Amino acid sequence: MSWFIKKRAPIKSPKDKIKIPEGLWEKCHGCNEVIYRQELNRNEMVCPKCQYHFRIPPRERLDKLFDDSKYTLLYNDIKSEDPLNFRAVKKYRDQLKGLEKRGLEEDAVWVAKGRLSGIETMVAVMDFSFLGGSMGSVVGEKITRGIEAAVEEQIPVIIFSCSGGARMMEGAISLMQMAKISAALARLSEGELPFISVLTDPTTGGVTASYAMLGDINIGEPKALIGFAGPRVIQQTIKQELPDGFQRSEFLLDHGMLDMVVERKELKAVLSRFLRYFTKEKV
Amino acid sequence: MVSMSRDPNNFEEPILELKARIEGLKAQPATPKLEREIDKLEQKLRKLQADTYASLTDWQRCLVARHPKRPYTRDYISNLFEEFDELHGDRRFADDPAIMAGFGTFRGRTLAVIGHQKGRDIKQKLHRNFGMPRPEGYRKALRVMKTAEKFGAPIVTFIDTPGAYPGIDAEERGQGEAIAFNLKEMAMLKVPVLVYVIGEGGSGGALALGVGDHICILANSIYSVISPEGCASILWKDADQMATAAEALHLTAPKLQKLGLVDSICEEPPGGAHDNPNQMFSLLGEHLAAQLAREESLSVEERIEARYQKFRVMGSFMQAG
Numbered sequence: 001m002s003w004f005i006k007k008r009a010p011i012k013s014p015k016d017k018i019k020i021p022e023g024l025w026e027k028c029h030g031c032n033e034v035i036y037r038q039e040l041n042r043n044e045m046v047c048p049k050c051q052y053h054f055r056i057p058p059r060e061r062l063d064k065l066f067d068d069s070k071y072t073l074l075y076n077d078i079k080s081e082d083p084l085n086f087r088a089v090k091k092y093r094d095q096l097k098g099l100e101k102r103g104l105e106e107d108a109v110w111v112a113k114g115r116l117s118g119i120e121t122m123v124a125v126m127d128f129s130f131l132g133g134s135m136g137s138v139v140g141e142k143i144t145r146g147i148e149a150a151v152e153e154q155i156p157v158i159i160f161s162c163s164g165g166a167r168m169m170e171g172a173i174s175l176m177q178m179a180k181i182s183a184a185l186a187r188l189s190e191g192e193l194p195f196i197s198v199l200t201d202p203t204t205g206g207v208t209a210s211y212a213m214l215g216d217i218n219i220g221e222p223k224a225l226i227g228f229a230g231p232r233v234i235q236q237t238i239k240q241e242l243p244d245g246f247q248r249s250e251f252l253l254d255h256g257m258l259d260m261v262v263e264r265k266e267l268k269a270v271l272s273r274f275l276r277y278f279t280k281e282k283v
Numbered sequence: 284m285v286s287m288s289r290d291p292n293n294f295e296e297p298i299l300e301l302k303a304r305i306e307g308l309k310a311q312p313a314t315p316k317l318e319r320e321i322d323k324l325e326q327k328l329r330k331l332q333a334d335t336y337a338s339l340t341d342w343q344r345c346l347v348a349r350h351p352k353r354p355y356t357r358d359y360i361s362n363l364f365e366e367f368d369e370l371h372g373d374r375r376f377a378d379d380p381a382i383m384a385g386f387g388t389f390r391g392r393t394l395a396v397i398g399h400q401k402g403r404d405i406k407q408k409l410h411r412n413f414g415m416p417r418p419e420g421y422r423k424a425l426r427v428m429k430t431a432e433k434f435g436a437p438i439v440t441f442i443d444t445p446g447a448y449p450g451i452d453a454e455e456r457g458q459g460e461a462i463a464f465n466l467k468e469m470a471m472l473k474v475p476v477l478v479y480v481i482g483e484g485g486s487g488g489a490l491a492l493g494v495g496d497h498i499c500i501l502a503n504s505i506y507s508v509i510s511p512e513g514c515a516s517i518l519w520k521d522a523d524q525m526a527t528a529a530e531a532l533h534l535t536a537p538k539l540q541k542l543g544l545v546d547s548i549c550e551e552p553p554g555g556a557h558d559n560p561n562q563m564f565s566l567l568g569e570h571l572a573a574q575l576a577r578e579e580s581l582s583v584e585e586r587i588e589a590r591y592q593k594f595r596v597m598g599s600f601m602q603a604g
Binding site: 077078079080081083084086087088089137138140141144166167168169170171172173174175176177178179180182183184185186187189190205206208209210211212213214226227228229233234237238240242243246247255256257 | 447449450451453454455456457458459460462463464466467468470471484486487490491493494506507508509513514517518519520528531532533534539542544590591594595597598599600601602603
């Protein structure tokens with residue numbers, strides 16, 4: 001009776017096969033719609049059909065965020081090394097070299113200082129294109145230095161998370177970056193300085209289980225995947241289908257883990273307001 | 284029965300066989316000749332244990348760290364503490380049996396004790412969720428730490444978990460937030476925090492009890508950012524490469540000490556903690572007593588600063604210029 005239960009392969013949508021000239025069109029990860037790149041650019045890389053927020057390069061984010069796109073990049077002389085001489089299918093060292101050749105010189109986080117609606121602010125933006133935004137020694141060190149400088153200069157901190165979690169190729173050293181950054185945030189908190197965490201797609205693992213969840217305000221971008229364990233790991237553990245919308249920003253908002261879900265085009269205004277609310281009046 | 288096993292997972296087999304032989308001889312009526320024979324075999328056993336344990340691969344070390352007879356948090360508490368009273372619940376949602384927490388007396392001194400608990404038989408394992416905490420476990424842990432801080436009691440934590448529980452309910456209640464909040468709060472605790480990795484130090488789920496003034500790892504324990512199995516399936520696309528992954532991750536006590544991620548290593552009995560739990564309890568007890576005395580000589584400010592600096596310098600990078 002096997003014919004009876006045989007499942008027909010789903011009809012493949014032909015648009016998957018259309019050859020698209022590089023850079024002219026972009027396929028939406030949210031709704032599979034093909035969107036004209038220029039339209040996407042005009043819309044701050046948000047799908048006009050389904051509001052999916054595309055990952056954007058750190059530079060784009062910093063340019064949009066800071067007043068007149070003016071800011072200073074910090075600590076970009078710190079580079080990853082390979083403390084464990086790690087080799088899986090590829091050598092970690094070779095991966096790092098390859099990324100440097102591609103011009104990715106900031107590792108998985110950019111730290112910048114500048115004015116946001118007039119308020120001097122320390123901002124860190126993670127870069128998913130650098131080894132999945134993974135947090136290793138360099139990410140830990142750059143963010144910690146940024147926070148420590150903010151404590152010193154009495155200015156607020158904003159971190160845009162975008163990461164699969166800790167960088168396995170640095171073993172437990174990467175794990176300890178969670179403690180290092182969280183301790184620095186404790187000092188920021190003690191200095192009564194604001195920390196706003198913006199969680200973008202995706203924010204998982206050790207990043208969620210440290211600074212990304214420690215904001216005075218935790219803001220999610222729409223539909224961003226946010227969680228501690230990745231959905232695949234959970235599925236393998238519990239052997240059940242995961243509910244629709246599980247671990248998306250809206251789900252976290254419902255469960256009390258985010259303060260708000262904010263669309264990209266509103267983000268600067270919202271961040272500016274909170275920086276202002278939290279700025280102490282000089283007595 | 285197959286006795287000539289080459290399975291690297293069965294490295295204890297020759298030890299167990301020798302032990303059985305000794306037991307067999309001991310059951311016979313004692314004669315001077317037999318006693319000499321037993322003596323000889325016991326010497327041989329000690330050497331075999333020492334040799335085996337000195338040359339374990341990193342993957343085999345993981346198996347020792349996860350050994351079903353290895354002492355758990357509960358065993359250390361009942362053998363090292365004159366008194367102990369367990370506290371339950373996070374005052375928010377539930378009690379999580381994967382973490383035990385409470386107050387007790389160690390050599391006359393009041394301490395707060397917090398640790399992962401795995402469970403021995405299948406019923407206990409399920410009850411303890413195999414030592415994989417949910418958010419309420421971490422929140423209970425922090426609640427007890429805050430109480431300890433208020434009443435000036437030093438805190439000792441025992442780490443032994445495969446990791447924080449990856450489940451729908453845990454995510455709904457903020458597994459990430461619970462761990463993160465512990466990391467931040469533990470950094471600022473005014474009382475001494477002594478951390479013992481007694482078995483498996485499984486990633487963030489372990490670190491959430493692991494921010495302390497002194498981090499000690501037992502000689503056969505492991506501490507890792509991800510399980511060797513998980514790492515193998517992601518980076519090698521082959522879960523059977525776990526032995527290779529275990530080697531690459533630098534998760535053993537000596538390697539972690541070399542990287543500056545743990546402060547000290549507590550020796551284990553020659554055949555591992557499970558081979559002689561009583562000896563293990565006294566080894567750890569001595570270590571804890573000595574460490575407590577050292578920590579208590581610091582002022583609160585010095586202690587918090589030293590704890591901050593300990594984690595601050597963890598990391599390995601290059602800096603131009």
